[in-house]
Amino acid sequence: MQFNTSQRELTLKIVYYGPALSGKTTNLQALHALLDDSARGSLTTLDTKGDRTLFFDLLPVHFKTKSGLRIKLKLFTVPGQVIHEATRRIVLAGTDAVIFVADSQRKATKANNESFANMQRNLKANGLDPQTVPTAIQFNKRDLPDVRSDEEIREMAQKGRELIVPAVAIRGDGVVETLRGTLEVLYRHLEAEHEFSRKLGVQEREFLSGILAAVRPPSGLIRAGEENGGPR
Numbered sequence: 001m002q003f004n005t006s007q008r009e010l011t012l013k014i015v016y017y018g019p020a021l022s023g024k025t026t027n028l029q030a031l032h033a034l035l036d037d038s039a040r041g042s043l044t045t046l047d048t049k050g051d052r053t054l055f056f057d058l059l060p061v062h063f064k065t066k067s068g069l070r071i072k073l074k075l076f077t078v079p080g081q082v083i084h085e086a087t088r089r090i091v092l093a094g095t096d097a098v099i100f101v102a103d104s105q106r107k108a109t110k111a112n113n114e115s116f117a118n119m120q121r122n123l124k125a126n127g128l129d130p131q132t133v134p135t136a137i138q139f140n141k142r143d144l145p146d147v148r149s150d151e152e153i154r155e156m157a158q159k160g161r162e163l164i165v166p167a168v169a170i171r172g173d174g175v176v177e178t179l180r181g182t183l184e185v186l187y188r189h190l191e192a193e194h195e196f197s198r199k200l201g202v203q204e205r206e207f208l209s210g211i212l213a214a215v216r217p218p219s220g221l222i223r224a225g226e227e228n229g230g231p232r
Contacts, residue, residue, distance in 0.1 A: 008069050092119070135163075
């Protein structure tokens with residue numbers, strides 16, 4: 001979290017993490033298409049043949065509160081390929097929340113687990129505690145064959161502390177729901193850690209509606225349980 005006192009501007013950072021081609025960039029592209037022009041900036045992407053993202057994607061989302069505070073949300077993705085380890089660590093630095101995009105196909109289980117463990121290591125390398133950083137897991141590619149069942153995903157949600165959302169990002173399904181759920185968790189974390197509403201005069205409803213202006217309403221969230229866990 002970065003706060004510019006003179007300009008009355010607060011910047012929050014969310015990083016989409018996950019294995020190569022799991023749908024991280026697709027999430028940002030869908031959000032960019034769904035958000036009203038007044039609530040978003042430009043989408044920057046760097047494409048390669050082997051992995052959609054070589055460095056990162058950035059979608060700045062912004063709005064002004066009733067109290068005059070300008071809130072800027074920076075959405076990044078990281079490259080999933082193993083060779084881009086240093087880049088992932090750098091992009092993850094200073095993040096306020098993470099969204100782990102997992103591939104729902106059973107054959108992707110190992111890649112999901114390895115990437116989730118890698119995310120936790122890189123959070124620690126940046127001085128961030130994986131147990132306290134607001135985290136959501138999106139199980140993407142639900143439209144493909146041989147994916148984990150809805151029941152399996154619900155069971156995972158009961159075992160872990162993270163919010164879990166099913167999605168088909170290429171159709172936009174679950175994309176907004178993932179972001180909204182993450183923002184809810186993030187706001188409550190900021191409220192607990194920094195007394196967000198009292199000090200900055202921003203209530204949760206205004207925070208969510210301001211960022212998600214002109215976006216379809218969320219649905220279908222799967223809530224997580226109390227214990228820690230990742231996609232398995």
